[in-house]
Amino acid sequence: MATSQVACEAIWMRKILVGLFGQQMDLIVIYRDNPSCIKVSENPVFHDRSKDIDIQYHHLKDCVLRQIMFLDYIPTEEQDANILTKALSRCKFEFYRDMIAVVDNPYLVEREC
16 A cells, blocks of 8 residues: 555656656656565456455556556665654664764754753
């Protein structure tokens, strides 16, 4: 479900950028840490086990088949969005903070109350 929402927002953003700058853009790449989601979206065969999946899933599958976007696997440990979505230990927080290139501000000092 989350991947479908991301796909809709990425398509919307792509349309805005193409409208503003008038250039064709490259393929949209969405990184997922769920390999089964990627495999199901790339399989064009309709299975009985996937018959209850709603329209959002089929929209995502259609976008992958029409080569509007590509789903790529990234391990959970390397998913830098974890800093925004999970409670982390200090060590992992600093790891992800460095991964997204956020640095300490040397001009901020602790003030006395």
